[in-house]
Amino acid sequence: MNILEIADLGVTFSTETGDVPAVRGVSLHVRPGETLALVGESGSGKSTVALAAMGLLPGSARASGRVTVNGTEVVGASESSLARLRGRTASMVFQEPATALDPLTRVGAQIAEVIRNHRPVPRAEAAREAVELLRRVGIPEPERRASAFPFQLSGGQRQRVVIAMAIANSPGLLIADEPTTALDVTVQAEILDLLRRLAADSGTGVLLVTHNMGVVADFADRVAVMLRGEVVETGPVEEVLLRPTHEYTQRLLAAVPRLRFSGEDSAPVEAAPVVELRDVAVQFGRGPRAVRALDGVSIEVRPGETVGLVGESGSGKSTAARVALGLVPPGSGTVSLFGTDLSRSRGRARRALLSGVGVVLQDPVASLDARMSVAECVAEPLRVHRRGMPAAERRNRVAETLELVRLPRELAGRGPRELSGGQRQRVSLARALVLEPRLLVADEPTSALDVSVQRTVLEVIAELQRELGFACLFVSHDLAVVQEFAQRVVVMRAGRVEEQGPTMSTLLRPETEYTRRLIAAVPVPDPVEQRKRRTGVTA
Amino acid sequence: MDTLLYLGRRILQALAVILIVTVVVFCLLHALPGGPARGILGPQATPQQITAFNHEQGLDRSLPVQYAYYLGDLVRGDLGTSYTLNEAVSRLIEQRLPKTLVLTVLSALVGLLLAVPLGMWQAVRRNKPTDYVITTLSFVAYSTPVYFLGLLLILLFTQTLRWFPSQAPQGDTLAQVLADPAGLVLPVVTGAASMVAVFSRYMRAATLENLSEDYVRTARAGGASQYTVLFRHVFRNSLTPVVAMLGYYVPVLFGGALVVEQLFNYPGMGLLFWSAAQASDYPVLLGCVLVISVATVVGTLLADVVQRVVDPRVKEGRA
Numbered sequence: 136m137n138i139l140e141i142a143d144l145g146v147t148f149s150t151e152t153g154d155v156p157a158v159r160g161v162s163l164h165v166r167p168g169e170t171l172a173l174v175g176e177s178g179s180g181k182s183t184v185a186l187a188a189m190g191l192l193p194g195s196a197r198a199s200g201r202v203t204v205n206g207t208e209v210v211g212a213s214e215s216s217l218a219r220l221r222g223r224t225a226s227m228v229f230q231e232p233a234t235a236l237d238p239l240t241r242v243g244a245q246i247a248e249v250i251r252n253h254r255p256v257p258r259a260e261a262a263r264e265a266v267e268l269l270r271r272v273g274i275p276e277p278e279r280r281a282s283a284f285p286f287q288l289s290g291g292q293r294q295r296v297v298i299a300m301a302i303a304n305s306p307g308l309l310i311a312d313e314p315t316t317a318l319d320v321t322v323q324a325e326i327l328d329l330l331r332r333l334a335a336d337s338g339t340g341v342l343l344v345t346h347n348m349g350v351v352a353d354f355a356d357r358v359a360v361m362l363r364g365e366v367v368e369t370g371p372v373e374e375v376l377l378r379p380t381h382e383y384t385q386r387l388l389a390a391v392p393r394l395r396f397s398g399e400d401s402a403p404v405e406a407a408p409v410v411e412l413r414d415v416a417v418q419f420g421r422g423p424r425a426v427r428a429l430d431g432v433s434i435e436v437r438p439g440e441t442v443g444l445v446g447e448s449g450s451g452k453s454t455a456a457r458v459a460l461g462l463v464p465p466g467s468g469t470v471s472l473f474g475t476d477l478s479r480s481r482g483r484a485r486r487a488l489l490s491g492v493g494v495v496l497q498d499p500v501a502s503l504d505a506r507m508s509v510a511e512c513v514a515e516p517l518r519v520h521r522r523g524m525p526a527a528e529r530r531n532r533v534a535e536t537l538e539l540v541r542l543p544r545e546l547a548g549r550g551p552r553e554l555s556g557g558q559r560q561r562v563s564l565a566r567a568l569v570l571e572p573r574l575l576v577a578d579e580p581t582s583a584l585d586v587s588v589q590r591t592v593l594e595v596i597a598e599l600q601r602e603l604g605f606a607c608l609f610v611s612h613d614l615a616v617v618q619e620f621a622q623r624v625v626v627m628r629a630g631r632v633e634e635q636g637p638t639m640s641t642l643l644r645p646e647t648e649y650t651r652r653l654i655a656a657v658p659v660p661d662p663v664e665q666r667k668r669r670t671g672v673t674a
Numbered sequence: 675m676d677t678l679l680y681l682g683r684r685i686l687q688a689l690a691v692i693l694i695v696t697v698v699v700f701c702l703l704h705a706l707p708g709g710p711a712r713g714i715l716g717p718q719a720t721p722q723q724i725t726a727f728n729h730e731q732g733l734d735r736s737l738p739v740q741y742a743y744y745l746g747d748l749v750r751g752d753l754g755t756s757y758t759l760n761e762a763v764s765r766l767i768e769q770r771l772p773k774t775l776v777l778t779v780l781s782a783l784v785g786l787l788l789a790v791p792l793g794m795w796q797a798v799r800r801n802k803p804t805d806y807v808i809t810t811l812s813f814v815a816y817s818t819p820v821y822f823l824g825l826l827l828i829l830l831f832t833q834t835l836r837w838f839p840s841q842a843p844q845g846d847t848l849a850q851v852l853a854d855p856a857g858l859v860l861p862v863v864t865g866a867a868s869m870v871a872v873f874s875r876y877m878r879a880a881t882l883e884n885l886s887e888d889y890v891r892t893a894r895a896g897g898a899s900q901y902t903v904l905f906r907h908v909f910r911n912s913l914t915p916v917v918a919m920l921g922y923y924v925p926v927l928f929g930g931a932l933v934v935e936q937l938f939n940y941p942g943m944g945l946l947f948w949s950a951a952q953a954s955d956y957p958v959l960l961g962c963v964l965v966i967s968v969a970t971v972v973g974t975l976l977a978d979v980v981q982r983v984v985d986p987r988v989k990e991g992r993a
Contacts, residue, residue, distance in 0.1 A: 189895055214900065222897030229895075234888040237907045239914075239985060248906070249896035284986045300896050 136206065138307045138340040139165040139188060139225070143200040144210075146183050146192065146364075157183045157196070159364045167307060170334065170341040172355035172372070174348065176387070176585040177556075180364040185312045185344045189227050190217040205307050223253040226301035228330075230313035232293035236285035242296045243269070243281030249303040268299040272329060290448070291322035298329065305337055312344045319447035319612065324656040327354055346585065348391045349658030352376055352665040360384045372662045390587040391660050392615035400637035401622045407474060408435035409574045409606045410459050410492075415468035417454055417630075428454040429465070430630045434608075436574065441600065441607040443621030443638065445614060447653070451630040452610045456578050459608055461489050473573060490520040493567030493605070497579035499559035503551040503566075510547040513537060513565045520570055536565045540595055557588035561595060568599065575600075578610040593620060614657050618642055626650050676989070677982075684978065688971045695967040696748065699960055700741050753964070754957035756950070763961040766946060771965065772848045774942035777934065778927040780862045782920075785869030790916070792870065793877020794904065797885060808874065816871035820930050824864040824937040831860060842940035861938045865930045869923070876919055880912035887911075914985050921977030924970045 146158040158180040165171045173181045186192050188202055190209045202209040204225045209217065221227075226249075229235045237245060246265035250256060256264070262281070269277035272295040285293055294314065301309055311330060315323035331354060334341050343354055351358055351372065358375040360368040360383065368381040379385045417429040429451045436442045436459075444452045457463040458470055461477050470477045472488050480488055496502040503512050513533045517524055524532075537547060540561040551559050560580060567575055577596065581589035597620060600607060611617050617624055618638055625635040626649070634647050645651045659665050711724040711733065719727075728734045732743060747754065753763035796805045815823070832840035842861045843854035851858070884890065885908055893903050928943070935944035943962060950958035982988045 191891060191894060218894075218897050218899050220897070221895050227892075227895040229888060229892060231888055235892045237889040237893065237911065238987060239910050240907065245893075248893070248898065248902070252897040252899075252902070286987050297892065300892070303896070 137164040138167050138205055139163075139342060140203045141184070141188065141201070144184065144187060144202060145199040146180070146187055147197050147199075148193075149195050149197070157364055158187070161200075161361075161364075161366050163359050163366065163369065165308065165340040165342050167340050168334070168338040169356045170331075170343055170354055172343045172345060172351040172358045173361060174345060174351055174358060174387075175361035176346060176587065178363075179361040181344045181361045182312050183364075184361070185227070185310050185342060188308075188310055188342065189221060189225060191221075191227070218252070222249045222300075222306070223304045224306055225308040225310065226304070226306045228294070228297050228301050228309065228311040228314045230316050232290050232297060232317060235297050236293060238285055241282050241284055242288065246281075246296065246300050246303055249300045253304050264303070265299070268303055269296070271302075271333075272296070272299045273325070274299075290318055291326065294318060294322075294326055295329070298326070298333070302333055302337075302339075306339060308340050308342065309334065310342045310344070313346070314343075315350060316345070316347070320614075320656040321447065321652060323350070324658070327658075330354070347658070348376065348388060348586075348660030349665070352660050352662040353658040353669065355662075360387070376660060376662055387587065388660065390590045392586075392589075392613065392619055394615045394642075394654070394657055394659055395618060396643065398618075398639045398643070400639045403637070404437035404440045404622075406438045408437050408471075409473055410608065411435040411469075411471045412455065412458060412465075413469045413471075415455070415458055415465040415470060417451075417458060417463055418466050427630050429458065432458075432468070432627075432630070432632055434459075434625055434632070434635070436606045436608050438573070438606050439600070439604050440623065441597075441609050441621045443617030443624040444608060444610045444627065445612065445617050445624060445653075446627035446633075447612065449629070450627040452627045453578055454630075455627065456576050456608060456610050459574075460492060460494060460576055461485070486520065490516070490570050491573045493570065493572035493575045495560070495563045495567050495575065495577045495580045497582050499556060499563050499583065500551070502563055503559060505550060505552055508548050508550060509537070509542070509554070509562050512551065512562055513569050516566060516570050532569060533565075536569045539568065539599060540565045555588075556584050557592055560584060560588075560592050564592070564596065564599075568603070568605075571603065573605055575605050575607045576610075577607060579612065580609075581616070582612070589616075596620075614642065614654060626653070680982070680989075681979070684975055688975050691971050692964075692968055695971075696745065696964065697741070699963050699967075700737075700744060704737060704740075748964075753961040756955050756958045758950075758953045758955045759958070763957050766958060767943070767961055767965055769846070770941060770943045770946045773851055773940065774928070774931050774935070774944060776848065776851060777842075777858075777861055777865060777940065777942060778924075778931055780858065781865030781869060781930070782923075782927060784862055785866035786873060786920075788866070789870045789873035790877050790913070793874040793879075794881050794909065794912070796874065796878040797881035798904070800882060805878075812871040812874055815867045818867070820864060820868065820933045821937060823867055824860070824934060827860050827864055828937070840938070842935075842938040844939075844941075861934050861940060864937070865927070865934050868930065869927070872923075873916060873919070876916050877912060880915050881908055884908045884911045910984065914981055917980050917984065918977055921970075921974030924973035925966060928966045928969065 141164065142162050144158055144161040145156065148155045148157055161184055163171065173184060175181045187198050188204065188209065190212060192198060198210045200210060204220060207220055207224070236242065243262060243265045246268055247261035250261040250264055266277045266281050269281055274280050274292060274295055288296065314330065315326050318326060327350065330341065333339065345351060355372045358370065358372050359366045360375065360381065362383050368375060368379065368384045375384060376388065379388055412432055412434045415429055415432045416427070419426045419428050432451070432455055434442070434455060444455060446452045454463060458465055464478065473491060475488055477488070510533050513536055514529055517529050517532060534544060537544065542558060542561050542565065546554065546558065551562060554562065581592050584592060593616065609617065609621055621638050623636065624638045624641050626633040626641070628649050633649050634641060634645065641650070642654060645654060655668065659668065711727045712719065715723055715727060732740060751764055753767070755762055756766060759766065792808055796808050799805050828840050831837045838859050839857050841857060843851040843857040845851050845853070890903055890907060893907055931942060932944035932947060934940070935942045936948055943965065946958065947962040950962065
């Protein structure tokens with residue numbers, strides 16, 4: 136019997152502007168011991184299907200059709216019968232380990248709670264089991280860690296705790312909703328490994344919700360592709376990923392940046408660097424709690440080239456970008472922008488210098504003022520740095536720049552919230568380019584976007600770079616994207632530059648163990664290739 | 675050790691704030707038209723009398739010197755002598771403060787004990803009739819002036835129903851006050867009303883926010899019942915911001931006591947402050963303001979300490 140059986144599931148959200156169907160006619164099943172990946176872009180309804188299977192849909196949602204977990208109907212079931220099911224027959228791992236745990240309860244107690252929700256074991260016994268579960272999910276010193284609060288653990292460890300909670304009662308079905316999206320690649324590889332092992336050990340069926348085709352190739356047996364609330368293609372992982380039949384799946388897979396395993400370095404640029412960090416150190420805080428964010432970092436970006444700054448969270452790559460922007464003063468070392476030492480220039484000269492740098496940040500929602508129109512957002516740098524510019528000329532300049540990033544003129548009067556994610560990020564880009572900078576600093580500019588949107592935004596950046604000739608410092612955690620767009624790459628780790636060099640030779644023949652591990656941890660969206668890579672890594 | 679260090683630092687900060695308060699209060703006193711002499715001696719006083727009075731009270735010295743004397747006396751516990759009651763201010767406060775503390779602490783306790791469950795109940799029944807009814811009552815309670823509410827309660831419970839006396843306990847000692855619980859009911863209820871209104875709103879908002887947090891979904895995904903979710907997770911997480919607000923509410927409580935004591939003829943700090951203000955009895959006014967300020971600073975300090983105990987993240991500087 137299938138552990139999860141979904142037949143003709145429909146989910147509608149009631150909103151102030153009327154009913155919005157999120158999921159329509161979805162049918163799928165998960166057999167014990169197999170992993171079904173549910174893939175799709177944001178808004179495709181994949182997470183809604185997962186929540187419906189747990190009976191965890193928000194109050195504004197109505198579900199129709201049938202969802203049975205191990206033979207028990209979920210749609211329309213009472214809260215108390217659902218509570219008996221959740222955490223015992225079916226359990227769930229969520230995307231955001233930072234917020235998934237109760238901040239005021241020790242992690243051991245949170246695991247013990249799941250045990251005691253379903254089994255009448257004494258408190259002490261449940262606490263012992265919790266420690267054992269922490270050991271199983273690979274938390275070091277589980278006895279001590281059981282009494283830690285969530286904030287005292289790293290993101291990867293928190294996700295392990297959530298997994299420990301999910302497997303506490305050996306469920307037949309495990310639903311994982313983007314379980315590794317918020318984690319670094321090396322941690323992602325470990326967590327996927329853990330999930331795979333746990334599922335194989337106990338014959339658990341897994342419903343894996345993800346947008347990452349590499350994760351799918353790494354983990355899934357079968358794949359269902361969702362588009363606008365419907366399943367458009369389903370089949371074994373090799374079929375769907377290597378020989379997709381639906382046009383959307385083909386498009387989706389074509390947009391996925393892939394790590395390439397051959398290629399040539401591009402010719403080095405000889406001109407003087409536009410920005411140069413020399414032996415920069417940055418320390419946050421003082422005393423014993425001080426954090427050394429950067430230590431002896433030297434990076435340079437030459438005219439017209441793109442330098443990819445890669446590394447895991449906490450490696451200091453964003454801090455390095457902020458130093459280049461003049462936002463963080465270096466504790467020691469020098470930063471020169473366009474040949475001028477940034478620490479020596481003040482006031483008007485410094486502002487003029489910095490007006491030559493444009494910046495695009497990760498989150499286009501948070502980095503644009505919601506109360507300004509698109510045109511106002513783009514015009515603001517002109518108002519600050521070109522005060523004398525007549526209004527008519529400013530309007531023209533804004534219109535030109537919006538055209539440059541391929542945004543329709545009609546959008547100029549709208550607010551940022553009325554735009555899609557990709558459009559918003561192009562507004563950020565227009566804002567960054569309106570002063571015709573010589574350097575663009577892009578900090579994870581596409582990490583919050585879907586792959587197909589990511590591709591268009593990246594292509595716009597690359598095209599404009601060819602056209603306008605600005606240099607680009609490109610901060611990203613995605614090695615495949617960096618490989619595609621950067622001529623040189625700087626690998627950072629724990630505030631230091633681990634290695635740097637021309638992109639292809641650095642990524643294909645890395646000199647340090649860390650870079651090798653980083654590359655090996657990136658799952659490629661090809662199940663056959665990925666299987667080879669994985670066995671190679673473990674061997 | 676960490677905690678001791680923190681406490682030490684916070685207490686020093688509190689002392690600094692109190693020092694600033696004394697400066698402000700001192701300046702306010704001297705900014706009054708005519709100064710204290712005019713207030714005490716009355717509009718008929720001759721300039722000679724005023725000069726004599728100023729000299730006698732040390733009011734003709736330079737302001738910094740006066741302030742230094744004032745501070746020196748303060749450290750010795752001498753808050754000056756009342757102009758009208760001819761008694762040491764410290765003695766007056768010593769007599770009145772415990773009574774007001776009884777009133778405010780009881781009001782705060784009763785208020786919180788009602789507000790917290792009410793707020794949670796509203797959050798759980800969000801946008802249902804229960805929520806609307808309590809919300810309406812909260813706004814009525816909050817927007818009704820304390821003296822008007824007190825008068826209504828007196829009318830209803832002492833005149834019509836005759837359940838409680840209209841006067842608060844009149845005894846001089848704390849024991850005498852506490853021996854007459856029936857007399858305390860109406861003053862405490864009057865004082866607690868706005869507290870219930872305000873804090874049930876806070877609690878409702880905090881609970882709603884926490885109910886939509888990811889960790890609630892995780893708990894439910896683990897099979898937690900509605901009861902477990904509410905009382906093991908949401909309750910504690912919602913209470914922390916409410917506790918933080920409590921410290922800032924101390925001056926409001928004292929302000930309420932001013933009216934309540936007047937209404938129920940309860941000789942505490944409020945009544946003392948009231949009559950001192952009427953008689954321009956500045957040493958007494960100054961003492962009262964100082965005591966209320968100290969209470970506020972101590973209140974916020976206590977709230978911070980409680981928060982530190984409840985929320986481990988505060989200790990690590992992560993929240």
